[in-house]
Amino acid sequence: MDSVVEDSFKREELHKEAFGKDFKWGVSTAAYQIEGAHQADGKGASIWDHFTGIKGKILNNHNGNNACDFYNRYHSDLNLMRELHIPNFRFSLSWSRILPQGVGQINYKGVDYYQRIIDHCLENNIEPWVTLYHWDLPLALEQKGGWANRDVVSWFEEYAQLCADKFGDRVRNWMVLNEPMVFVGAGYFLGKHAPGRRGIKSFLSATHHAALCQAAGGRILKASLPHAKVGTTFSCSHLEPYRDLERDKKATLRVDAILNRLFLEPALGLGYPFQEVKSLKRITDFFKAGDEDLLPFDFDFIGVQNYTREVVKYSLFTPFIQASLVPANKRKVVHTAMNWEVYPEAIYHMLHKFQAYPKVKKIIITENGAAFPDVLINGNVQDSQRLQYLQQYLKQILRAKQEGVKVDGYFVWTFTDNFEWAEGYNPRFGLVYVDFETQERYVKASGQWYSNFLKQ
DSSP, X not given: OOHHHHHHHHHSOOOGGGGOTTOEEEEEOOHHHHOOOTTGGGOOOXXXXXXXXXXXXXXXXXXXXXXXXXXXXHHHHHHXXXXXXXXXXXXXXXHHHHSXXXXXXXXXXXXXXXXXXXXXXXXXTOEEEEEEESSOOBHHHHTTTGGGSTTHHHHHHHHHHHHHHHHTTTOOEEEEESOHHHHHHHHHTBOSSTTOOBSHHHHHHHHHHHHHHHHHHHHHHHHHOTTSEEEEEEEEEEEEESSSXXXXXXXXXXXXXXXXXXXXXXXXXXXXXXXXXXXXXXXXXXXXXXXXXXXXXXXXXXXXXXXEEEEEEEOTTSTXXXXXXXXXXXXXXXXXXXXXXXXXHHHHHHHHHHHTSTTOOOEEEEEOOOOOOOOOBTTBOOOHHHHHHHHHHHHHHHHHHHTTOOEEEEEEEOSBOOOOGGGTTSSOOOSEXXXXXXXXXXXXXXXXXXXXXXXX
């Protein structure tokens, strides 16, 4: 697309009908980030319950013990979602709320809680989209080695089967894992997320076991619920080299292999991207006979979760990949409260990248959004930066769709402001502002815009 045509495209007004009548619109959330009630009604501890209790791990020592109190407020929050004309709701199940020890005895109060959420969604004509795992591993399983223990595959299979049995009669859309590269990378290599482990051995073992679980979960859901749509979600970033140097270009390829391809390609039957990252071959230390056949699964859709572009430069002293990311503020580009560059074309490029894999049947944008320093004034939040961000990214999604990319849905991250992992409550991503002192909700200007857009 030449620059004149592209500039004209950016100026065009956005219309919902341009995406097609079957395009799915919604919002995404995660259990630990919104539910609170961390010890209520028989729930077991998760790795995030434990990690947030370690001083200095989370900004301002925040935790998700109360979060948005969605556990007690789901009824009114879903009513608000209905009022805002949002027809699809992506949420995750808390493994430790359903199986407090990760396996074995079922917590039926936890099961009943999710039954009630699903029921209330359907009563409000909101379609539930369920993620099996969004980072909150039961602490009891981490104490046995967590994702680094091969037994996690059988643990996860037990959990997935239980969820299919209990909720599959009313849930038609499922996702197995949320962003596995993030939870194994930040949790088992960098130590910045729960459970806070570091090192290449824990990272490689956790990676392989999570990839096996990704496919195993898909097989269990499809076998139990043959008419359900089963997907999984991947974090991804459009990558560009910092300089026009061969070493920066090669570093970009290595980062791409880890950030964008490490979990996708095994699911598609292509194996791990050993060619770009030679040290990745050590992952075969954790293989058992037949694992190559257990890694692929034919997902009905792939969830793409893109927020930004990253710029890569060669870095001799960075272990494993000899590459580093150049932060947005160092590059003096427009960025969000997370220091993520606002670069709408990133999602366009990533959609084309995923579309290029012949085995990818369908793409859903299962997360996209932005955090900005919102200010509540007289019950209003005029978040013009977020509103502009959403519109610009949606235009790039439409651009890709019009060029033949099989993208069929868009879920905003997120519905309400929430607990944002290592950043605590500081960054606000929500369409709805939450006063965490009073738990009052205030629809932001971006939320009102999204509501009016969906009403078209």
